Amino acid sequence: MMKQTIASQKDRYIEELKDFLKIPSISALSEHKQDVVSAAKWLEGSLQKIGMENIEIIETEGHPVVYADWLHAEGKPTVLIYGHYDVQPADPLDLWETPPFEPVIRDEKLFARGATDDKGQLFIHVKALEAIMNQDGELPVNVKFCIEGEEELASPNLPPFIDQHQDKLAADAVVISDTSFIEQGQPAICTSLRGALAMELTVKTANSDLHSGVYGGGVPNAVHSLVRLLDSLHYQNGQVAVEGFYEGVPEPTDELKQEVAQVPFNEEKTKQDLGLDALYGEEGFTFQERTGIRPTLEINGVTGGFQGEGIKTIVPSEASAKISCRLVGEQDPQQVYEAIQQHIHNHQPEGAKTEMKQFIKANPVSLDSQNDMIQKAADAYESVYGVRPLYPKEGGSIPIVEVFSRVLSAPVVLMGFGLPSENLHAPNEHFHLENFTKGIETVTEYLYSLGK
Amino acid sequence: MMKQTIASQKDRYIEELKDFLKIPSISALSEHKQDVVSAAKWLEGSLQKIGMENIEIIETEGHPVVYADWLHAEGKPTVLIYGHYDVQPADPLDLWETPPFEPVIRDEKLFARGATDDKGQLFIHVKALEAIMNQDGELPVNVKFCIEGEEELASPNLPPFIDQHQDKLAADAVVISDTSFIEQGQPAICTSLRGALAMELTVKTANSDLHSGVYGGGVPNAVHSLVRLLDSLHYQNGQVAVEGFYEGVPEPTDELKQEVAQVPFNEEKTKQDLGLDALYGEEGFTFQERTGIRPTLEINGVTGGFQGEGIKTIVPSEASAKISCRLVGEQDPQQVYEAIQQHIHNHQPEGAKTEMKQFIKANPVSLDSQNDMIQKAADAYESVYGVRPLYPKEGGSIPIVEVFSRVLSAPVVLMGFGLPSENLHAPNEHFHLENFTKGIETVTEYLYSLGK
Numbered sequence: 001m002m003k004q005t006i007a008s009q010k011d012r013y014i015e016e017l018k019d020f021l022k023i024p025s026i027s028a029l030s031e032h033k034q035d036v037v038s039a040a041k042w043l044e045g046s047l048q049k050i051g052m053e054n055i056e057i058i059e060t061e062g063h064p065v066v067y068a069d070w071l072h073a074e075g076k077p078t079v080l081i082y083g084h085y086d087v088q089p090a091d092p093l094d095l096w097e098t099p100p101f102e103p104v105i106r107d108e109k110l111f112a113r114g115a116t117d118d119k120g121q122l123f124i125h126v127k128a129l130e131a132i133m134n135q136d137g138e139l140p141v142n143v144k145f146c147i148e149g150e151e152e153l154a155s156p157n158l159p160p161f162i163d164q165h166q167d168k169l170a171a172d173a174v175v176i177s178d179t180s181f182i183e184q185g186q187p188a189i190c191t192s193l194r195g196a197l198a199m200e201l202t203v204k205t206a207n208s209d210l211h212s213g214v215y216g217g218g219v220p221n222a223v224h225s226l227v228r229l230l231d232s233l234h235y236q237n238g239q240v241a242v243e244g245f246y247e248g249v250p251e252p253t254d255e256l257k258q259e260v261a262q263v264p265f266n267e268e269k270t271k272q273d274l275g276l277d278a279l280y281g282e283e284g285f286t287f288q289e290r291t292g293i294r295p296t297l298e299i300n301g302v303t304g305g306f307q308g309e310g311i312k313t314i315v316p317s318e319a320s321a322k323i324s325c326r327l328v329g330e331q332d333p334q335q336v337y338e339a340i341q342q343h344i345h346n347h348q349p350e351g352a353k354t355e356m357k358q359f360i361k362a363n364p365v366s367l368d369s370q371n372d373m374i375q376k377a378a379d380a381y382e383s384v385y386g387v388r389p390l391y392p393k394e395g396g397s398i399p400i401v402e403v404f405s406r407v408l409s410a411p412v413v414l415m416g417f418g419l420p421s422e423n424l425h426a427p428n429e430h431f432h433l434e435n436f437t438k439g440i441e442t443v444t445e446y447l448y449s450l451g452k
Numbered sequence: 453m454m455k456q457t458i459a460s461q462k463d464r465y466i467e468e469l470k471d472f473l474k475i476p477s478i479s480a481l482s483e484h485k486q487d488v489v490s491a492a493k494w495l496e497g498s499l500q501k502i503g504m505e506n507i508e509i510i511e512t513e514g515h516p517v518v519y520a521d522w523l524h525a526e527g528k529p530t531v532l533i534y535g536h537y538d539v540q541p542a543d544p545l546d547l548w549e550t551p552p553f554e555p556v557i558r559d560e561k562l563f564a565r566g567a568t569d570d571k572g573q574l575f576i577h578v579k580a581l582e583a584i585m586n587q588d589g590e591l592p593v594n595v596k597f598c599i600e601g602e603e604e605l606a607s608p609n610l611p612p613f614i615d616q617h618q619d620k621l622a623a624d625a626v627v628i629s630d631t632s633f634i635e636q637g638q639p640a641i642c643t644s645l646r647g648a649l650a651m652e653l654t655v656k657t658a659n660s661d662l663h664s665g666v667y668g669g670g671v672p673n674a675v676h677s678l679v680r681l682l683d684s685l686h687y688q689n690g691q692v693a694v695e696g697f698y699e700g701v702p703e704p705t706d707e708l709k710q711e712v713a714q715v716p717f718n719e720e721k722t723k724q725d726l727g728l729d730a731l732y733g734e735e736g737f738t739f740q741e742r743t744g745i746r747p748t749l750e751i752n753g754v755t756g757g758f759q760g761e762g763i764k765t766i767v768p769s770e771a772s773a774k775i776s777c778r779l780v781g782e783q784d785p786q787q788v789y790e791a792i793q794q795h796i797h798n799h800q801p802e803g804a805k806t807e808m809k810q811f812i813k814a815n816p817v818s819l820d821s822q823n824d825m826i827q828k829a830a831d832a833y834e835s836v837y838g839v840r841p842l843y844p845k846e847g848g849s850i851p852i853v854e855v856f857s858r859v860l861s862a863p864v865v866l867m868g869f870g871l872p873s874e875n876l877h878a879p880n881e882h883f884h885l886e887n888f889t890k891g892i893e894t895v896t897e898y899l900y901s902l903g904k
Contacts, residue, residue, distance in 0.1 A: 028762040089760055095660065153762060180666075194665065198763040207727030208547065211877040213646065213848025216778050217748030218739045220732040223773070224686070224751050227679035234676070275659030278803035280672040287670045296669030299676050300766055305753030306774055310480040310605060311650040311811045312541055313776045314752055314877060321675070322758055324765045326668050351730035359763045396665025397765075425663040425766055 005131050006440050013127050013440070014110065014433065016046070018103040020085075020119050021112040027063055027086035027152050036063045036149045039085040043147060044068075050130040052145065060157035063149030067168070070129075071142045076451050078142035080171035082404065083122030083178065084151030087114035088425045095427035108433050109422075115431035117424040121177035121417050122147065124436060128443035140451025144171060151178075151398070154196060154360035159403045166407060173373040173450075174404045177439070179394060179416030182264060184432065187381040187389040189374055190414040194295070195327035195364035196397035197336055201229065201344060202320040202355040209305070209314040216315055220351030223304040226319040229354070230299055232347045233323075233340075237283040240297045244339040248330030249295055260288045263392045273421070291395040296326045297340075324360065326395060333361040362399030365412075373411045373450075380446035381415075384438050415446070457583050458892050465579050465892070466562065466885065468498070470555040472537075472571050473564040479515055479538035479604050488515045488601045491537040495599060496520075502582040504597065512609035515601030519620070522581075523594045528903050530594035532623035534856065535574030535630065536603030539566035540877045547879035560885050561874075567883035569876040573629040573869050574599065576888060580895035592903025596623060603630075603850070606648060606812035611855045618859060625825040625902075626856045629891070631846060631868030634716060636884065639833040639841040641826055642866040646747070647779030647816035648849035649788055653681065653796060654772040654807040661757070661766040668767055672803030675756040678771040681806070682751055684799045685775075685792075689735040692749045696791040700782030701747055712740045715844045725873070743847040748778045749792075776812065778847060785813040814851025817864075825863045825902075832898035833867075836890050867898070 006013075025039035026032040040057050043066045047055050052068035063086060071078070090100035090113045098104050103112035110120065125145075132139055146169055148158050162169060179190045205220040235241045252260075265288050271279065281290035290296070304319025306312035325336060337358055344354050367374070369391040382388045398414075405412050417439035423429045458465075477491035478484040492509050495518045499507050504520035515538060523530070542552035542565045550556050555564035562572065577597075584591055598621055600610050614621060631642045657672040687693045704712075717740050723731065733742035742748070756771025758764035777788060789810055796806050819826070821843040834840045850866075857864050869891035875881045 028764065029760060089758070089764055091758075091760070092661075196665075196765070198765065200763075205728065208875075208878050209544075210726065211848065212748070212750045212752065212776055213648075213778060213846070214872060214876075215726075215743060216750045216776075216847060217746055218731055218733045218743040218847075219726065219728060220730065221750055223754045224682070227682040227751065227754065230676070230679040231683040274662065274667075274671065276657065276671060276803055277805070278672065279670055280801075280803045281670045291667060291670040294669055296664070298664045298668045298673055298765075298767055299679065299757065300664065300764060301757030301759050301768060302675045302679065302754055302771065303759045304755075305751065306541075306543075307753050307755045308481060308541055308543070311652075311774055311776060312480065312752060312877070313648070313650065313750075315750055316753060319754065322763055324664060324668075324763060326665060349732075351728055351732045353729070360765075394665070395668060395670075396663065420666060423660070424666075425764070426660050 017123050021103040024101045025086050026089050040064050040066050051133050062157045066147040069144040073142045076141045077172040080144045080174045081125045082176045083147050084118045086149040086152050088152050109430040111430040116418040116422040118178045120431035124439040128440045140448050155400045158400050162407050171410050174412045177415050179414045180418040180420045188392050189389045190394040191367040191369045191391045192393035193365050196360050196362040197333040198324035198360035200357045204318050204353045206317040209317050212313040212315050221315050222319040223316045225349040225352035238281050242339050242343040250329040292393040295328050328364045362397050363402045365402035371411045376449050377413050377415050380442045384442045469575050473555040476553045477538050478541050492516050492518050503585050514609045518599040520597040525594045528593045529624040532596045532626045533577045534628045535599050536570045538601040538604050540604050561882040563882040568870040568874040570630045572883035576891040580892045592900050607852045610852050614859050626862050626864045629867050631866045632870040632872045640844050641841045642846040643819040643821045643843045644845035645817050648812050648814040649785040650776035650812035652809045656770050656805045658769040661769050664765040664767050673767050674771040675768045677801040677804035690733050694791050694795040702781040744845040747780050780816045814849050815854040817854035823863045828901050829865050829867050832894045836894045
């Protein structure tokens with residue numbers, strides 16, 4: 001019967017989600033600060049409408065947190081639902097087939113920035129609770145929402161927020177839908193997330209750009225100094241060349257290697273999908289290991305000197321790069337950052353001055369797939385999709401998972417409904433509507449089973 | 453008496469030059485195409501006013517050439533005056549103290565993009581001819597003007613133009629004012645220019661940017677591939693690592709080394725002026741050698757991946773760099789380009805596709821300082837400045853000098869009136885007004901002496 005209710009309301013749910021997706025709540029860009037606030041207010045209204053209580057937009061040093069609860073299921077467990085209402089920047093805009101903040105449906109997929117990461121997945125919970133409330137007039141468990149606006153900035157203000165609001169947020173399980181299936185039809189509950197660390201490296205040489213005819217060959221070049229530094233971060237074999245980088249990285253056991261190898265992977269198909277001639281990574285490891293259980297260092301962007309049409313024959317005086325790492329095991333983000341600082345210092349080219357700035361720090365986290373809260377979620381997936389989920393080790397980072405797990409001492413259940421092909425963080429992000437409605441069913445099943 | 457005429461007209465000359473400088477004739481940027489045409493038309497009017505004849509704006513495949521002549525000095529030599537009315541791009545705009553296309557005078561210097569390179573220096577000739585015409589009603593020599601609008605693009609269309617118009621342009625000397633003094637008070641006639649070559653290198657990996665959490669560590673990174681390629685272009689000792697790059701570079705003789713060493717150079721002052729801790733360049737050569745008689749390869753700019761505020765944890769799929777070389781001796785620009793292509797091909801990182809595009813090609817050139825046309829120019833400088841010019845080997849390139857010299861079989865006289873400190877190609881470009889008026893005097897002296 002719940003299935004029919006959801007089917008009959010589906011179109012309205014999607015229209016509401018579209019309204020949410022129209023708000024360009026890009027947390028990384030200061031010109032969108034007001035849009036981020038609008039998204040928080042939109043959520044407040046949406047939670048009010050379904051009967052949530054004690055709704056608050058709580059200010060932080062950055063973008064606000066939206067809190068709400070419904071605590072009338074006496075003697076029943078309490079579930080804390082976490083999600084985020086901020087989205088990634090949308091550039092490069094010219095690669096979007098339709099504008100990122102004008103949601104449209106094509107082939108039963110909803111296209112918009114944030115469709116799968118995370119507005120669409122978050123909204124599954126809102127609509128699941130609405131469906132139960134409409135049918136039963138009450139919820140089978142106690143529910144709290146903690147929805148932030150800084151996940152795409154790696155949640156700089158949420159860890160202290162959780163620390164300060166331990167009692168308010170206390171729960172028997174933290175449920176998060178911000179991850180992906182293995183592929184359509186094969187659900188997954190992620191049980192391991194890599195940590196993260198991000199930084200900016202700036203190189204300065206002369207006090208202004210110089211004419212390459214007059215000074216070329218005789219003065220340091222900031223772009224050249226930067227590329228030398230960036231290239232020094234890896235060995236030819238794909239290993240990170242920073243001394244101390246691998247400290248705390250566990251030697252993968254045969255057991256772990258087998259578990260990782262279970263996640264289906266088709267090299268030819270992956271190469272074809274991504275338009276690649278060859279994959280690339282640390283020698284001695286498989287693609288699944290490289291992207292799941294090994295740490296990485298990636299250059300996310302680089303800029304310096306003349307970038308217009310044609311040529312400008314200058315010796316550039318300034319250049320910079322964004323760098324981020326994914327961390328595993330016992331790697332400590334602060335220690336890794338300091339190791340990179342030391343490496344940059346040791347490799348500083350003659351005549352170049354370097355500056356570094358840190359953005360993100362998040363510990364790696366590992367979850368127990370046999371925990372009862374996770375097994376009940378697996379049951380719910382199986383009853384809706386007819387397939388039991390796998391428990392992959394994901395390469396991505398949701399920095400707050402480790403904090404929830406540690407500070408609230410509660411199991412974190414990563415009930416994802418995205419697909420890896422949904423272009424999250426890329427142009428033409430989308431969300432399969434089938435997983436939107438089946439997701440709502442799965443969540444209602446899960447909450448009923450927790451309330452039994 | 454000429455000196456007094458010039459002094460009395462100086463303010464008007466400067467007002468006219470300001471009008472010329474207000475036109476943002478940036479040849480490299482297609483949005484300024486119309487401004488480039490406006491600058492050509494402005495010149496046409498200016499040449500008409502001083503009595504030049506047969507004025508034409510001649511179309512090319514790119515920006516037009518302005519031609520004019522006055523050929524009534526029977527039996528006297530013919531001087532071809534070359535200059536350019538296009539200017540460099542003005543970015544970074546925020547480093548200009550006053551807007552680049554709103555000329556202003558501060559401390560007897562005229563600030564504007566193009567003030568010294570080359571509108572101000574070109575205008576010296578226009579006003580010198582005007583002064584002579586006003587005084588004598590005729591010129592002491594035959595004069596032709598060939599003024600182009602693509603010098604800052606390395607004159608892609610002028611070599612075929614000169615080829616096609618050999619008779620029209622035929623002259624006993626080609627006079628160009630687009631170079632600099634050694635320092636204020638010490639004039640110079642440049643007798644050697646490096647050749648030039650410029651290109652763009654683009655690296656592509658996947659068909660779109662990828663999420664570094666999902667794919668990081670397992671796929672090629674376009675920025676990383678690019679920095680690896682760029683860094684491979686030099687050895688640690690500052691030498692260019694491209695096989696065949698140094699072919700045709702003469703081993704500097706002791707004589708040449710001595711000549712180069714005569715050009716004054718103060719390392720401490722240079723470092724201080726440029727805000728540098730250290731100079732940098734090819735091991736085994738002095739600063740003057742590195743910037744004057746040695747070939748170089750410089751990265752002029754680099755771009756790729758996320759460049760906004762904060763961080764975006766992507767694996768970038770595309771990155772590109774602008775690269776330019778200065779060439780000497782018998783180095784052949786086309787051969788050097790092919791050697792670099794081969795190097796890039798040989799060093800192509802796994803999974804990366806590279807593309808190259810060529811912009812500039814210009815042969816190096818060497819001129820004989822003892823030629824009579826150059827010695828008479830030296831006499832003119834000496835009579836106005838009281839100092840005989842030096843004959844430096846300049847590191848910059850004026851690609852067309854070699855073509856004029858070869859196709860017209862005429863000596864080229866590089867009568868510069870700029871100063872090396874005038875920020876050509878950089879923010880706050882300016883021109884010392886003292887050299888503007890003394891330049892007019894010098895040119896009139898020179899033309900009279902040629903007519904004797």
